[in-house]
Structure formats: structure tokens, C-alpha cells
Ligand code: HEC
């Protein structure tokens with residue numbers, strides 16, 4: 001190989017190739033990120049229940065249905081009986097409500113698909129966050145406006161810590177909020 005060709009390869013080809021490889025990795029990393037973080041996940045549910053209608057327009061309180069948020073780790077999804085408080089009368093003759101009523105009468109739960117989740121090895125507790133005044137929307141976005149529930153923010157370790165480290169800046173409306181814990185054992189018990 002002539003010296004000039006080798007020079008060309010080392011000075012131009014190698015850096016250019018490296019640059020393209022790094023660029024490709026970086027782009028793929030950021031473009032595929034929402035998918036890896038589950039952002040945008042909005043599974044179809046067994047009954048098309050609308051938060052926009054029930055929580056947004058009819059202004060039913062979140063806790064009427066997610067009644068355990070202030071006293072337990074889990075928010076839980078309401079049993080069919082809660083729906084029947086209204087739907088034994090409201091819209092009784094509609095297809096979806098007939099299906100709802102059948103489940104109720106046969107004592108069969110609806111298999112709602114889970115939208116948000118953190119892995120079992122990480123510990124998250126709703127009551128701690130909710131009782132400190134942190135609004136559902138800080139983590140779940142504007143559910144009130146959603147026809148179908150969709151995940152809008154990621155629940156990776158980085159995103160938990162991002163709020164824990166900067167709780168004062170993230171939650172300026174809560175004047176006396178403490179920083180959240182950063183030690184591993186708080187979330188990995
Ligand atoms: C506080 C009363 C109330 C509760 C509780 C309630 N709903 Fe409703 N729901 C209504 C009313 C009223 C409407 C009709 C609103 C309208 O169309 O203006 C409605 C509409 C609906 C519809 C649309 C029906 C159609 O085809 O028009 C579905 C589906 C539905 N509800 C499912 C549910 C489910 C599932 C639950 C329980 C998780 C539930 N609702 C709990 C009052 C309630």
C-alpha cells in the first residue's frame with residue numbers, strides 16, 4: 001500500500017466511518033427510547049371506558065374509583081360493582097353496558113389491561129406520594145382528557161430519581177415537600 005493511500009484511510013475514512021457509526025447508535029438510542037420506556041402504550045380495554053367522559057365531563061373524583069390511593073401501595077382499578085352504582089340505571093340498554101351488567105350478574109371481573117407498571121424488584125407506593133399532595137397528573141399526565149388511558153411519562157429509575165433529586169423544582173406548588181430518597185434500599189427492598 002502506498003503511503004498516501006494509508007494516510008487518506010487514517011485521516012479521512014476512519015474518522016468518517018466512526019462518526020457515522022456513533023451517529024447511528026445515538027439516533028437509534030433516542031428514537032427507540034419512548035418505546036423502551038413504554039411511553040404511548042395504550043392497550044385496548046374489554047369495555048371502552050372513557051376517563052374523559054367520567055372524570056373530565058362528569059367530574060367524578062378519581063378516588064371514587066381508585067379508592068385506595070391514600071392508604072395503600074396500589075391505586076387499584078374499581079370492581080364492576082362500582083360501575084353498577086350508576087349503570088344499573090344509566091345507559092342500561094347500550095351494548096357495552098349490557099356486557100358490564102352480565103359481568104356483574106355472573107360475578108365475573110373485567111380483565112382490564114394494565115397500562116403502567118414498574119418491575120417487581122422496585123418498590124413504589126402511591127399513598128406516600130398522594131398524601132404529600134403530589135397530583136396524579138404529575139406522573140400520569142392529564143387522564144381527565146383521555147378517551148383511552150395512555151402512558152405519558154416513563155417510570156424508569158432515572159425518572160423516579162429525577163423528581164426525587166429536584167423535588168423542590170419539580171413541585172414548586174408544594175412549598176414544604178421533602179426531597180425523595182436516593183438510597184438504593186428505599187426502592188429496592
Ligand atoms: C357516577 C355515575 C357513573 C359511574 C360510577 C360510572 N358511569 Fe359510566 N356513564 C355514566 C353516565 C351518566 C353515562 C352516560 C353519559 C353521557 O353519554 O352523557 C356513562 C357512560 C358510560 C359508557 C358509554 C355507554 C354508551 O354506549 O353510551 C360506558 C362504556 C361506561 N359509562 C362504562 C362505565 C364503567 C366501565 C364504569 C366503572 C368503571 C362506569 N361507567 C362508571 C355514569 C357513570
Ligand code: HEC
Pocket residue numbers: 045049051054055060061062063064065066077078112113114115116117136137140143144148149
Ligand atoms: C368511574 C370510575 C373511574 C374514575 C372516576 C377514574 N378512573 Fe381511572 N380507571 C378506571 C378504570 C375502570 C380503569 C381501567 C381501564 C382503563 O385503563 O381505562 C382505570 C385506569 C386508570 C389508570 C391506568 C391504570 C393502569 O393500568 O396503569 C390510571 C393512571 C387512572 N385510571 C387514573 C385516573 C385518574 C387520575 C382519575 C381522575 C382524574 C381517574 N382515573 C378517574 C376507572 C375510573
Ligand code: HEC
Pocket residue numbers: 062063066069073074075076077116117118119124126129130134135136137138139140155
Ligand atoms: C409519583 C408518581 C405517581 C403519582 C403521583 C400517582 N401515580 Fe399512579 N402509578 C405510578 C406508578 C409508578 C405506577 C405503577 C405501579 C406498579 O407497577 O406497582 C402507577 C400505577 C397506577 C395504577 C394502576 C394500578 C396500580 O396501583 O398499580 C392506577 C389505577 C393509578 N396509578 C392511578 C393513580 C391515581 C388515581 C393517582 C392520583 C390520586 C396516581 N395514580 C398518582 C405513579 C404515580
Ligand code: HEC
Pocket residue numbers: 118122123124125128129132134138139155156159160161163164167170177178179180181186187
Ligand atoms: C413527581 C415527583 C416524584 C416522582 C416522579 C417519584 N417520586 Fe417518589 N417521592 C417523591 C417525594 C417528594 C418523596 C418524599 C415524600 C416525603 O417524604 O415527604 C418521595 C418518596 C418516595 C419513597 C419513600 C417513601 C416510601 O414509600 O418508603 C419511595 C420508596 C419512592 N418515593 C419511590 C419512587 C419510585 C420507585 C418512583 C418511580 C417509579 C418515584 N418514587 C417517583 C416524589 C416523586
Ligand code: HEC
Pocket residue numbers: 118119122155156157160161164181182183184185186187188
Ligand atoms: C427512587 C427509586 C429508586 C432508587 C433510589 C434506586 N432505584 Fe434502581 N430502579 C428503580 C426502578 C423503578 C427500576 C426499574 C427501572 C425500569 O424498569 O426501567 C430500577 C432498576 C434498577 C436496576 C435494574 C437495571 C435497570 O436499569 O433497569 C438496577 C441494577 C438498579 N435499579 C440498581 C440501583 C442501585 C445500585 C441504586 C442505588 C445507587 C438504586 N437502584 C436506587 C428505582 C430506584
